[in-house]
Amino acid sequence: MPDGVLTALLAAAAEEPSFDPDEVTPGLPGFLVTFAIVVAVVFLLRDFTRRVRRLQFRGEQLEREEAERAAARDAEARGAEAEQAGAAGAGLGGPAGVGPD
DSSP, X not given: OOHHHXXXXXXXXXXXXXXXXXXXXXXXXXXXXXXXHHHHHHHHHHHHHHHHHHHHHHHHHHHHHHHHXXXXXXXXXXXXXXXXHHHHHTTTTSOTTOSOO
């Protein structure tokens, strides 16, 4: 690139801007975009909180159901053991004439 063109580009870049940089503001469009982002974030946070609470409730509900199922299995197992113990204590399978009358 010739030196004259480079010098002209540097001189143009060094010139003062045609506006005052201290008076440049985003104005109404900037405010509206910022406001829209804030509103969107508020709605997203509310939705996220609602979904997390729903998941926690479902998890607790599943834990309760699983505990109920486990308790029912334990009760069935104890009932079966009691029946077996009762049958063994009644003299079934023991020597003849021995056992409760």
